[in-house]
Amino acid sequence: MIPYGRQDIQQEDIDAVIKVLKSDLLTQGPAVQNFEQALANYCRVPHAVAVNSATSALHLACLALDLSEGDWLWTSPITFVASANCARYCGAQVDFVDIDPQTGNLCPKALETKLIKAEQEGKLPSIVIPVHLCGQPCDMAAIRALADKFSFRIIEDASHAIGAQYRGEPVGNCRYSDITVFSFHPVKIITTAEGGVATTRNSSLAKHMARLRSHGITRDPDEMTHEPDGAWYYQQIELGFNYRMTDLQAALGLSQLNRLDQYIQRRQQLATRYDQLLTDLPLSRLQQHSDSKSSWHLYVIRLQSDHQMAHREVFEAMRAAGIGVNLHYIPVHTQPYYQEMGFREGDYPAAEAYYREAITLPLHATLTDEDQTRVAETLSGILHP
Structure with missing residues (x-):
């Protein structure tokens, strides 16, 4: 995995x-x-x-x-x-x-x-x-x-x-x-x-x-x-x-x-490489603003909502293939604790749309180019069988 x-x-x-x-x-x-x-x-x-x-x-x-x-x-x-x-x-x-859907x-x-x-x-x-x-x-x-x-x-x-x-x-x-x-x-x-x-x-x-x-x-x-x-x-x-x-x-x-800047540099390299590897797939990536420099803790993609495969199917297929994808995050207002306070699904449409489409791909300083290529190829194979 x-x-x-x-x-x-x-x-x-x-x-x-x-x-x-x-x-x-x-x-x-x-x-x-x-x-x-x-x-x-x-x-x-x-x-x-x-x-x-x-x-x-x-x-x-x-x-x-x-x-x-x-x-x-x-x-x-x-x-x-x-x-x-x-x-x-x-x-x-x-x-x-509510969130900005682009970022x-x-x-x-x-x-x-x-x-x-x-x-x-x-x-x-x-x-x-x-x-x-x-x-x-x-x-x-x-x-x-x-x-x-x-x-x-x-x-x-x-x-x-x-x-x-x-x-x-x-x-x-x-x-x-x-x-x-x-x-x-x-x-x-x-x-x-x-x-x-x-x-x-x-x-x-x-x-x-x-x-x-x-x-x-x-x-x-x-x-x-x-x-x-x-x-x-x-x-x-x-x-x-x-x-x-x-x-x-x-x-x-x-x-x-002491190694923080080194870690950030590697994460930025991997994020740029993901951008290139995933170019032709039916998904979008979170927009990066020119006035900021992300530390790239996570690399999140959003699947196209009209794709033939459901969000959950893609997630589970990636896990089954040994790719430890995750989802960041379930909207807080949909948690039972907060629903008891009166929050309901539909309160924050942009956040809920994000949740229906988002998948976090592997990204960390020790991720190799070979493993990253495997992640991208596996995702491509799932989305374009």
Whole structure:
């Protein structure tokens, strides 16, 4: 089986983890801070807060921006459920904005239309989470302009987009957002096994998220309600969580980060090659904007809806042939949990049309040209028997 994604673990990664294993500190040591600083430098942003998953990072980002009961958070329906669930953890309500069929990303025009209506109804969102699907950045300048007009905060869900660029700057620099979140799950571009990070330009947000990831505890005398009793002293000043990243994970991530640009280059080569190999097939590909540079976490095709073979038939035939295709994603509003809140099929037509046609082909840094050719030839044989 050729997997749609997989990690690339090299000897330097193993050596980095072993070095931590032989050290005195397996967690809450220097490796996490080193990883955070390296990520901040890469993204050209002042602050990076590492946690145990991107889901945790989304949760902390919402809390740091004071999302709470009675508030609304909007996001794309084409994403993993965590992009919406983070609002529910805070007691907030969730709504969705339909996608641009050409890119798969949240559509700024649909967002503006929905905002105008929400303003009339008194239901404007406190936070909007654009999702950089497959690694291609959303139109963040347009979304930022709407945020300035309608007074909402922005969290970029860049779980797919470490190494991507928007208007010549790295995703994660937060020029158009309050906070950006990355994922380091094994199928992502670099991995910490499990892990995530939140970047921000705002020192208060960074300090708040760092405190929340460790039980809401501080050792900073300036944050305490009274003078510390001694060098051992700490105070819990709010309800936090144990969302810390270990030094083992951080050491792996720091080692992987050294190869990030190499990984991005290879993924871009493979994406270009797919474009060439699939030219004559009855399908379309997600459009790439000239003002952005995708990190190519995923390569998604959309089958022509009038093709003689059904979407499910093509998917299952590829799997049966040993090609580990996948589907990113089932629209969140069609999940039973969200349907219980009143969402229904038909609410977001572009997202639902995407779901009926999309298939994710294998794409990762260790995919060989030979295996990629096999993927394309297998797909061609299925679509043109």
